[in-house]
Amino acid sequence: MSGRITFWPSGTTIEVKPGTPILSAARRAGVLIQTRCGGNAACFMCKVKIRPGSDLMPIADEEKRKLAGLEEEGYRLACQAKVRGVVQVDVPLDPLRAAVQKLLAKQAEEKDELW
Template sequence: MGARVTFVPDGKSIEVRPGTTILDASRKVRVQIRTRCGGKAACLMCKVRVADPAGLAPMNQNERLKLGGLEEQGYRLACQAKVVGHVIAELPEDPLKAAVRKQLERQQEEEGI
């Protein structure tokens, strides 16, 4: 069985060579993962949540230090996490979309009161 990444909520999936990073896989299938450092584990913008880390190579020391405990909640850096099996990568909501969604929810609550 080859390496495969499925991106949620996009629903896109791609077969990749074992050792390919989640970030590289996302670019091949045109799934947007935000990054500012170009994949050097410096900006921490490319965090993704992985429910089952069995499809990923073990975390390197640099990634572990950068995440500072977030890995316990299932987070990995897409630029560092190397795919070795099947992985489902949950992408975080875009910050602008999240802000708009929260504002709309707040308005709905206020109107409902």
């Protein structure tokens, strides 16, 4: 049996061995997930939202402690969450890209108001 992860919003899909951390799969697939600690569950930057119906290995106590209840809303740490089957992951935009997109949207809105 193999695992498969689809990363959203890009739609990039990759086949992986069960037990592969989401962060490792993302790196192999060329999907950027921010991290500062190198995958040691210390920085909390690799937090991703797991779509309902995804098949991950059970959450470990350390990750659960770090998430402090966010796992109940579907969040997991990409460095700790391990694939068991088919997984769908929503990857947040990195902060700089998100800020640029917000600024561009605001400028487009202002331009539309002028016309």
